[in-house]
Amino acid sequence: MKNALxxxxxxxxxxxxxxxFSGTAQAEEIKMVGVITKIEIAGKDAKTATATLKDxxxxxxxxxxxxxxxxxxxxKDHRIQEGDEIRCKYEVIDGKNVSKFFRKTAGC
Amino acid sequence: MKSSVSVAAVLLALGLAALPxxxxxxxxxxxxxxxxxxxxxxxxxxxxxxxxxxxxxxHWKHASxxxxxxxxxxxxxxxxxxxIYVMCNGNDIVNNLKEIPxxxxxxxxxxxxxxxxxxxxHLSDVASTGPEAQKAVDCLVCHSSxxxxxxxxxxxxxxxxxxxxxxRSTKAALAISKPTVKNCMVCHEAAGGGVVVKRGFSFTKxxxxxxxxxxxxxxxxxxxxxxxxxxxxxxxxxxxxLLVSCADTSCHGAKPHKDADLNRHTARIACQTCHIxxxxxxxxxxxxxxxxxxxxxxxxxxxxxxxxxTTPVYAWYNGTVKNTPHFIGPKGSRQDGxxxxxxFKIFQGKAYFEAKTGNLLSMDFAPPMANGxxxxxxxxxxxxxxxKDPEQVAKNAVPGWQTIYFGSNHLVxxxxxxxxxxxxxxxxxxxxxDLGYSDAEIVKLTTPELYLKKLVEKQKEEW
Numbered sequence: 001m002k003n004a005l006x007x008x009x010x011x012x013x014x015x016x017x018x019x020x021f022s023g024t025a026q027a028e029e030i031k032m033v034g035v036i037t038k039i040e041i042a043g044k045d046a047k048t049a050t051a052t053l054k055d056x057x058x059x060x061x062x063x064x065x066x067x068x069x070x071x072x073x074x075x076k077d078h079r080i081q082e083g084d085e086i087r088c089k090y091e092v093i094d095g096k097n098v099s100k101f102f103r104k105t106a107g108c
Numbered sequence: 109m110k111s112s113v114s115v116a117a118v119l120l121a122l123g124l125a126a127l128p129x130x131x132x133x134x135x136x137x138x139x140x141x142x143x144x145x146x147x148x149x150x151x152x153x154x155x156x157x158x159x160x161x162x163x164x165x166x167h168w169k170h171a172s173x174x175x176x177x178x179x180x181x182x183x184x185x186x187x188x189x190x191x192i193y194v195m196c197n198g199n200d201i202v203n204n205l206k207e208i209p210x211x212x213x214x215x216x217x218x219x220x221x222x223x224x225x226x227x228x229x230h231l232s233d234v235a236s237t238g239p240e241a242q243k244a245v246d247c248l249v250c251h252s253s254x255x256x257x258x259x260x261x262x263x264x265x266x267x268x269x270x271x272x273x274x275x276r277s278t279k280a281a282l283a284i285s286k287p288t289v290k291n292c293m294v295c296h297e298a299a300g301g302g303v304v305v306k307r308g309f310s311f312t313k314x315x316x317x318x319x320x321x322x323x324x325x326x327x328x329x330x331x332x333x334x335x336x337x338x339x340x341x342x343x344x345x346x347x348x349x350l351l352v353s354c355a356d357t358s359c360h361g362a363k364p365h366k367d368a369d370l371n372r373h374t375a376r377i378a379c380q381t382c383h384i385x386x387x388x389x390x391x392x393x394x395x396x397x398x399x400x401x402x403x404x405x406x407x408x409x410x411x412x413x414x415x416x417x418t419t420p421v422y423a424w425y426n427g428t429v430k431n432t433p434h435f436i437g438p439k440g441s442r443q444d445g446x447x448x449x450x451x452f453k454i455f456q457g458k459a460y461f462e463a464k465t466g467n468l469l470s471m472d473f474a475p476p477m478a479n480g481x482x483x484x485x486x487x488x489x490x491x492x493x494x495x496k497d498p499e500q501v502a503k504n505a506v507p508g509w510q511t512i513y514f515g516s517n518h519l520v521x522x523x524x525x526x527x528x529x530x531x532x533x534x535x536x537x538x539x540x541x542d543l544g545y546s547d548a549e550i551v552k553l554t555t556p557e558l559y560l561k562k563l564v565e566k567q568k569e570e571w
Contacts, residue, residue, distance in 0.1 A: 056402040078258040
């Protein structure tokens with residue numbers, strides 16, 4: 001009985017979170033180009049970091065959360081550093097601007 | 109009890125199996141820790157002759173003799189050092205690394221040049237020779253997994269010379285290994301003016317079947333004395349004289365499929381045609397008009413796509429290359445017995461052509477980068493090359509387009525590889541007519557007769 005109740009509770013939670021998710025999935029991807037003013041990353045093994053970008057258009061500072069391994073690695077070895085201009089796409093998830101695309105605009 | 113013993117045994121075996129990989133610590137580490145890292149000579153104690161050999165390779169010279177491209181002098185060397193084409197339009201010579209003129213709007217300058225993609229220090233530049241050049245090789249950019257890229261940037265030394273920095277710390281030298289994907293991608297990822305620009309080249313588990321298996325560049329590009337094997341990309345001329353191909357017997361061989369119907373195609377169709385159905389990167393650039401960025405500097409106007417966002421063009425290719433001012437691409441035909449239908453990334457670039465000869469001109473990026481004046485870039489390049497009356501050459505130069513077919517050799521897929529109907533349906537990816545098939549042949553090549561039975565079987569299996 002107890003188990004069955006727990007199951008119902010879990011299902012209810014799932015339902016809520018599914019609705020919650022589809023809500024965020026509809027959230028639009030926001031695109032911006034800006035220059036990095038600050039990178040904060042906690043050491044070599046960090047699985048997440050934040051980069052503050054100054055939006056070229058609005059001059060607003062936007063804090064971006066970066067979770068993908070390739071970009072994190074570029075923060076760690078400084079292939080991406082403060083002063084670099086970045087083309088970025090992000091989604092607002094739980095109040096955080098989570099990066100979906102984070103790339104230097106310039107090349108060789 | 110029994111099961112926990114066997115679990116322990118499995119864990120132990122796993123641990124042991126994992127050991128060699130983990131234990132692959134560089135035997136020179138202790139010596140480097142003790143003596144510090146002072147450049148290639150620190151490595152040469154145990155790897156003598158490496159730097160001298162490196163100076164002979166494409167990665168140092170950015171050039172080699174080229175035998176498969178028409179219109180070239182067989183005694184001269186060609187490569188990124190001196191080539192003129194419209195993906196880059198500059199090269200190591202005319203667009204040599206330097207401080208560009210100040211932006212009239214911000215008063216700021218920056219460093220720019222093609223030869224930043226070189227593992228030297230610029231004082232010993234592309235194709236330099238001798239003991240100084242040997243000392244300048246940046247071994248760690250390819251061999252360290254702990255390289256600090258803040259060091260790898262241009263600066264002016266006390267004498268005002270432009271130097272390309274390197275991370276020569278002992279810390280970096282204590283993390284030596286075979287080159288990882290990252291080591292190679294330091295340069296290859298951003299070739300042509302930004303990430304994935306040149307070839308749409310992304311090598312991740314999402315974009316490439318081999319990357320998904322954990323393979324790295326040098327699993328295929330197995331270097332010998334730092335000579336790196338490459339293929340026959342019509343636009344990658346310089347080679348170290350070693351070839352790598354998917355059909356190498358040490359890789360897949362010419363008959364890799366269980367399905368004989370597929371194997372029958374490999375004589376006339378390159379592996380890449382079925383296994384690299386997409387491409388990406390820049391597809392058009394205009395070097396005659398540059399766009400201003402937020403930092404007020406200018407860059408060539410560029411249209412680009414991500415990896416796997418565009419479709420290739422297909423042509424017969426026998427490994428030899430047509431090379432004219434308006435076209436660089438594959439030669440071959442259905443009849444020559446040597447060609448295969450091969451996919452290419454197509455790219456078109458606009459640049460200036462010499463009025464008198466019709467030849468493509470090159471550009472020094474420094475002037476246009478500062479103020480958008482592209483003809484000043486042409487004049488500067490013409491001056492560097494010793495052409496007569498550079499100002500006049502630039503003034504009379506005629507804008508025009510060049511089309512380039514790039515080899516498409518990464519972004520490999522199994523699950524999305526082309527199947528029978530992708531080609532043999534009437535709306536298939538191949539234009540049989542352009543490829544030289546007669547109307548009667550096309551009728552035969554576009555009937556479900558060829559594949560209906562087979563695909564029905566497959567359909568049944570899938571459900």
